[in-house]
Amino acid sequence: MSARRPFPGPRVPASTMLLALALTLAPGLARPQASAPVAASAVATPAASAPALPASSPGPQGAFFVRAAACDAALEIDQFAAVDHARREQPGARAAAVQVTALAFTYAGVAYKRGLRKEEADRLLAAARLEQRGWPAARHAALVGECRREAQALLDDSTGVEKWLVNNRATARVDKLIAAATARAASAAAATAGASAASPSH
Numbered sequence: 001m002s003a004r005r006p007f008p009g010p011r012v013p014a015s016t017m018l019l020a021l022a023l024t025l026a027p028g029l030a031r032p033q034a035s036a037p038v039a040a041s042a043v044a045t046p047a048a049s050a051p052a053l054p055a056s057s058p059g060p061q062g063a064f065f066v067r068a069a070a071c072d073a074a075l076e077i078d079q080f081a082a083v084d085h086a087r088r089e090q091p092g093a094r095a096a097a098v099q100v101t102a103l104a105f106t107y108a109g110v111a112y113k114r115g116l117r118k119e120e121a122d123r124l125l126a127a128a129r130l131e132q133r134g135w136p137a138a139r140h141a142a143l144v145g146e147c148r149r150e151a152q153a154l155l156d157d158s159t160g161v162e163k164w165l166v167n168n169r170a171t172a173r174v175d176k177l178i179a180a181a182t183a184r185a186a187s188a189a190a191a192t193a194g195a196s197a198a199s200p201s202h
Contacts, residue, residue: 075144097174
């Protein structure tokens with residue numbers, strides 16, 4: 001069984017996915033910051049389950065960008081699944097959606113702070129999505145587990161203001177996705193009801 005989006009949610013542009021957090025941070029983060037310290041447990045060392053995507057530049061910085069894209073692509077799948085559950089008002093689903101979105105935004109913010117920008121972000125995230133398409137569920141789950149641990153370490157290493165911003169933006173993003181999913185479901189239901197009403201009775 002492959003890991004797939006549970007519903008055709010809006011495709012988030014790579015630049016939005018990778019920069020959504022960073023653009024809400026302090027003005028000083030509008031420029032790349034040099035060599036920001038990172039927790040040792042969050043050093044980007046692609047594991048066996050991660051896609052073998054080419055980095056645009058050698059060294060740990062390029063490897064981190066590849067890892068960030070791979071993790072955001074994987075976490076995105078879980079995000080849409082949780083949003084779909086939240087739309088159906090399943091207990092705990094909204095909190096789960098906010099959590100996974102916050103972890104994805106954490107990777108996004110750190111990548112942006114280290115200098116990743118739109119063109120490269122688009123390329124890496126698109127390649128990660130393509131690489132992971134059709135993955136078995138077990139392989140997807142293994143990568144997500146690694147990414148969650150790494151992103152949590154990055155988040156733990158951030159400032160209190162950054163943590164607040166991550167959670168604030170993640171909550172807003174999830175609420176927007178739930179509203180969009182609910183509207184699509186209502187539209188689809190109305191269209192189905194209209195088609196049924198227009199059909200001749202037998």
